[in-house]
Amino acid sequence: MSIYEKHVFVCENQRPEGDPRGCCASKGASAFTSALKQLVKDAGLSKKVRVNKSGCLDQCAFGAVAVVYPEGTWYRGVTEKDALEVFEQHIRGGKPVERLLLKRPEKS
Numbered sequence: 001m002s003i004y005e006k007h008v009f010v011c012e013n014q015r016p017e018g019d020p021r022g023c024c025a026s027k028g029a030s031a032f033t034s035a036l037k038q039l040v041k042d043a044g045l046s047k048k049v050r051v052n053k054s055g056c057l058d059q060c061a062f063g064a065v066a067v068v069y070p071e072g073t074w075y076r077g078v079t080e081k082d083a084l085e086v087f088e089q090h091i092r093g094g095k096p097v098e099r100l101l102l103k104r105p106e107k108s
């Protein structure tokens with residue numbers, strides 16, 4: 001059983017400029033992490049919801065990338081502007097933000 005009700009990992013991996021893989025750090029990941037952390041703190045949910053930065057989650061082309069457990073919901077292209085929506089709709093409301101979901105390609 002998890003200590004937290006929700007645990008969010010945000011890739012903040014950084015690569016040198018010009019690396020063909022790109023990185024989430026150059027796409028605003030840390031601003032998203034900071035905004036989400038602040039929302040959790042301001043709502044008094046720090047004992048129930050944990051937001052951590054992570055290393056590369058191997059989805060670099062879709063950065064900035066985040067994943068929410070225990071449900072394992074992946075987000076792509078998150079920025080600081082998306083933090084409030086993810087917090088209100090998903091973290092508090094339990095409903096993932098559809099427009100930001102990183103979906104697996106259909107198997108053929």
Ligand code: FES
Pocket residue numbers: 011012013014022023024025055056057058059060061063064065
């Ligand atoms: S650099 Fe963020 S997923 Fe790889």
